[in-house]
Amino acid sequence: xxxxxxxxxxxxxxxxxxxxxxxxxxxxxxxxxxxxxxxxxxxxxxxxxxxxxxxxxxxxxxxxxxxxxxxxxxxxxxxxxxxxxxxxxxxxxxxxxxxxxxxxxxxxxxxxxxxxxxxxxxxxxxxxxxxxxxxxxxxxxxxxxxxxxxxxxxxxxxxxxxxxxxxxxxxxxxxxxxxxxxxxxxxxxxxxxxxxxxxxxxxxxxxxxxxxxxxxxxxxxxxxxxxxxxxxxxxxxxxxxxxxxxxxxxxxxxxxxxxxxxxxxxxxxxxxxxxxxxxxxxxxxxxxxxxxxxxxxxxxxxxxxxxxxxxxxxxxxxxxxxxxxxxxxxxxxxxxxxxxxxxxxxxxxxxxxxxxxxxxxxxxxxxxxxxxxxxxxx
Amino acid sequence: xxxxxxxxxxxxxxxxxxxxxxxxxxxxxxxxxxxxxxxxxxxxxxxxxxxxxxxxxxxxxxxxxxxxxxxxxxxxxxxxxxxxxxxxxxxxxxxxxxxxxxxxxxxxxxxxxxxxxxxxxxxxxxxxxxxxxxxxxxxxxxxxxxxxxxxxxxxxxxxxxxxxxxxxxxxxxxxxxxxxxxxxxxxxxxxxxxxxxxxxxxxxxxxxxxxxxxxxxxxxxxxxxxxxxxxxxxxxxxxxxxxxxxxxxxxxxxxxxxxxxxxxxxxxxxxxxxxxxxxxxxxxxxxxxxxxxxxxxxxxxxxxxxxxxxxxxxxxx
Numbered sequence: 001x002x003x004x005x006x007x008x009x010x011x012x013x014x015x016x017x018x019x020x021x022x023x024x025x026x027x028x029x030x031x032x033x034x035x036x037x038x039x040x041x042x043x044x045x046x047x048x049x050x051x052x053x054x055x056x057x058x059x060x061x062x063x064x065x066x067x068x069x070x071x072x073x074x075x076x077x078x079x080x081x082x083x084x085x086x087x088x089x090x091x092x093x094x095x096x097x098x099x100x101x102x103x104x105x106x107x108x109x110x111x112x113x114x115x116x117x118x119x120x121x122x123x124x125x126x127x128x129x130x131x132x133x134x135x136x137x138x139x140x141x142x143x144x145x146x147x148x149x150x151x152x153x154x155x156x157x158x159x160x161x162x163x164x165x166x167x168x169x170x171x172x173x174x175x176x177x178x179x180x181x182x183x184x185x186x187x188x189x190x191x192x193x194x195x196x197x198x199x200x201x202x203x204x205x206x207x208x209x210x211x212x213x214x215x216x217x218x219x220x221x222x223x224x225x226x227x228x229x230x231x232x233x234x235x236x237x238x239x240x241x242x243x244x245x246x247x248x249x250x251x252x253x254x255x256x257x258x259x260x261x262x263x264x265x266x267x268x269x270x271x272x273x274x275x276x277x278x279x280x281x282x283x284x285x286x287x288x289x290x291x292x293x294x295x296x297x298x299x300x301x302x303x304x305x306x307x308x309x310x311x312x313x314x315x316x317x318x319x320x321x322x323x324x325x326x327x328x329x330x331x332x333x334x335x336x337x338x339x340x341x342x343x344x345x346x347x348x349x350x351x352x353x354x355x356x357x358x359x360x361x362x363x364x365x366x367x368x369x370x371x372x373x374x375x376x377x378x
Numbered sequence: 379x380x381x382x383x384x385x386x387x388x389x390x391x392x393x394x395x396x397x398x399x400x401x402x403x404x405x406x407x408x409x410x411x412x413x414x415x416x417x418x419x420x421x422x423x424x425x426x427x428x429x430x431x432x433x434x435x436x437x438x439x440x441x442x443x444x445x446x447x448x449x450x451x452x453x454x455x456x457x458x459x460x461x462x463x464x465x466x467x468x469x470x471x472x473x474x475x476x477x478x479x480x481x482x483x484x485x486x487x488x489x490x491x492x493x494x495x496x497x498x499x500x501x502x503x504x505x506x507x508x509x510x511x512x513x514x515x516x517x518x519x520x521x522x523x524x525x526x527x528x529x530x531x532x533x534x535x536x537x538x539x540x541x542x543x544x545x546x547x548x549x550x551x552x553x554x555x556x557x558x559x560x561x562x563x564x565x566x567x568x569x570x571x572x573x574x575x576x577x578x579x580x581x582x583x584x585x586x587x588x589x590x591x592x593x594x595x596x597x598x599x600x601x602x603x604x605x606x607x608x609x610x611x612x613x614x615x616x617x618x619x620x621x622x623x624x625x626x627x628x629x630x631x632x633x634x635x636x637x638x639x640x641x642x643x644x645x646x647x648x649x650x651x652x653x654x655x656x657x658x659x660x661x662x663x664x665x666x667x668x669x670x671x672x673x674x675x676x677x678x679x680x681x682x683x684x685x686x687x688x689x690x691x692x693x694x695x
Contacts, residue, residue: 224484
C-alpha cells in the first residue's frame with residue numbers, strides 16, 4: 001500500500017512538472033474560463049433593449065405623440081429615425097437600419113378622440129427571434145396599457161362619477177433574480193461548463209499524450225498499476241479545475257455582482273462529485289483515442305450537447321420533448337440546477353436532493369467504470 | 379532448471395486480426411549473453427520484444443523471463459526487466475535527473491538510495507554536468523544513453539533494447555555497445571534488435587527474423603560458416619551489364635551491387651576462372667575478382683533469398 005501511494009505521488013509530481021513547464025497551456029487553462037465569462041457576460045447575456053425604431057407619425061396629434069413617448073421611454077425602443085411614409089419604414093427595415101417601425105396613419109388621432117378604434121401598424125424584424133419576441137411583447141404591453149387608460153378616461157367622462165380601476169390587478173414579483181439580469185443565469189452555468197470542459201479535455205489529453213509520445217509503453221513495463229497511474233494523472237487536474245471554479249465565482253461576484261447566496265462549502269462539495277464524473281469521462285475518452293486529435297473530437301460529442309441540451313444558454317423548458325428528455329442523460333443538466341440553486345436561491349442540500357442523487361449516481365458509476373476499464377495499454 | 383535461462387520463448391505467436399506478426403518463434407537466451415534480433419522493418423522484431431516485456435499478450439505459445447511466465451507472473455517479470463523502446467520514451471520537458479528520479483521512484487528504489495543510484499547512473503551514461511538540462515535539449519546520443527539509464531534504474535538482470543542505436547552517430551553507437559558489453563560482463567542478459575548488420579557482430583547469438591519467422595539462430599561465425607555457396611567480389615567495368623549477365627547463370631545464387639563492386643554468390647563448385655571466362659566472353663573488362671568471406675549481411679541476404687524461393691514455390695503448389 002505504501003509503495004502504491006509512493007508510485008501514485010510520483011506520477012502526480014511528474015504531471016505537475018508537465019503543467020508548470022508548459023506556461024502557455026497553463027495560461028490558456030487559467031485565461032479561458034475568465035475569457036468565457038467576459039464573452040458571455042458582455043456579448044451573450046446582454047438583455048434586449050434600445051431596439052432602433054423608425055416612426056412615421058402622420059397623425060400629429062397628442063394621442064399619437066403620447067404613444068411614441070411611451071414606447072421610447074420604455075428602454076426597449078430607441079427612436080432613431082423619423083419617416084414620412086409606410087414605404088420609407090419598409091426601406092429602412094430592408095436596409096437593417098432599424099429593427100422595428102411604427103406607422104401611425106393620419107386618421108389615428110381623430111378615430112381615438114371620437115370614440116372609435118385607432119389603428120396603427122407596427123413592423124418587427126423577425127430575423128432575430130429574441131429581439132422580435134421582446135419587441136412584440138413590449139409593443140403589445142405598451143399599447144394595451146394605453147388603451148386601458150383611454151378607455152378609463154372615456155368611461156369617467158360618460159359621467160357615472162365612479163373612480164374606475166381595473167377589476168383584476170396582477171402584481172408580479174421576481175424571486176431570486178429581481179432585476180431579471182441574464183448574467184445571474186449565466187455565471188452559475190459557466191461554473192458547470194468550465195468544470196466539464198476543463199477536466200474532460202485536460203484529462204483526456206494528459207493520458208493520450210503519453211500514448212502519442214510512446215512514454216505509455218515505457219510505463220507499462222514499470223510496476224505502476226493502472227489505477228495508480230490514473231489517479232496520479234487526474235489529481236493535479238482536480239486542483240486546476242478547482243482553481244478555475246473559485247476564479248469564476250470570484251469574478252462573477254466582484255465584477256458582475258452575482259453573489260453566492262447559498263453555502264460555498266456545499267457548492268465546493270457538490271462540484272467535487274460532479275468532477276469525478278467529468279474526469280471519468282475524460283479517462284474513458286482517452287481509452288478509445290489514439291491521438292489528441294481523436295480525443296478532441298470525441299470530447300466535442302459530449303461538450304456540444306452539454307452546452308445546448310443542459311440548459312446553459314437556453315431554458316430547457318422551451319425545447320422539444322426529445323431534446324428536453326435527452327438533457328436528463330447529461331450529468332451537467334443536474335449540476336446546472338444545483339449551481340443555480342446554490343448561487344441564486346441559496347438552496348440547501350435537502351432542497352437540491354432531487355438533482356443531487358442522479359448526478360452522484362452518474363459520477364460514481366462513470367468514475368469507477370473508468371478506473372476499471374483503464375488499462376495501461378497501447 | 380530453466381532458471382539458468384534469462385529468456386525462454388516457445389512457439390511464441392502474435393496475430394493482429396488476420397495478420398500474423400510473429401509466427402511460432404522459439405529461442406532462449408542464457409544468462410549473461412547478448413542476443414541480437416536481426417531483420418528488416420516489419421519482420422516482427424518489435425512485436426516479439428513487446429510480448430516478452432508484457433506489453434502485448436501472445437496469441438499462442440509461451441515465454442518466460444528468469445523462470446517467470448510473461449503472461450501470468452507480470453509483476454515478477456516487471457521488477458526484473460529493463461526495456462528501452464525505439465522512440466527513447468523520455469519526458470522531453472523534464473530534466474535529466476527528473477527523468478531518472480521519476481523512474482527510480484516508480485520502481486520503488488529505497489528512498490535513501492535514490493540519490494546515490496541516480497548519481498551512479500549519470501556517471502555510467504556519461505551525463506555529468508547535464509543533470510539540470512531538459513531532455514528535449516539533449517543530442518540523440520545523449521538521449522539514447524539517458525533512456526538506457528532510465529531502463530536500468532532498478533538494476534534488472536535482463537534488458538530489452540528495441541533498436542537502441544537508431545539515429546545515433548557511429549562513434550556513439552560504438553560507445554553504447556561498450557556500455558552493453560560492460561553490463562553483460564556483470565551477468566546481465568541483453569536482447570537487442572537492430573538492422574545494422576555491423577552491430578550484430580557484437581552479439582553472442584543472432585536470431586534472424588524475416589516475414590514474422592525466425593529463419594536462422596546461431597552465433598555470428600557459425601552463421602557465416604553455414605552459408606551455402608561461395609562468395610566472390612567482382613570489380614569490373616560496366617557493372618550494370620555484368621550484373622545482368624551473371625544473374626542469368628544457373629550456378630549463380632545471387633548478385634548484390636555494393637556501389638560499383640558486385641558481390642556474387644555462387645553454388646559450391648564454382649571456380650574463379652569460370653567467372654573470368656564468362657565476363658571476358660561478354661567483353662567486360664575485369665579489374666579484380668577475389669573470393670571473400672561472407673559478412674552477416676551476405677548471410678542474411680542469402681537466407682532471405684532462399685526463404686523467398688520457398689515462399690514462391692509454396693504459393694505455386
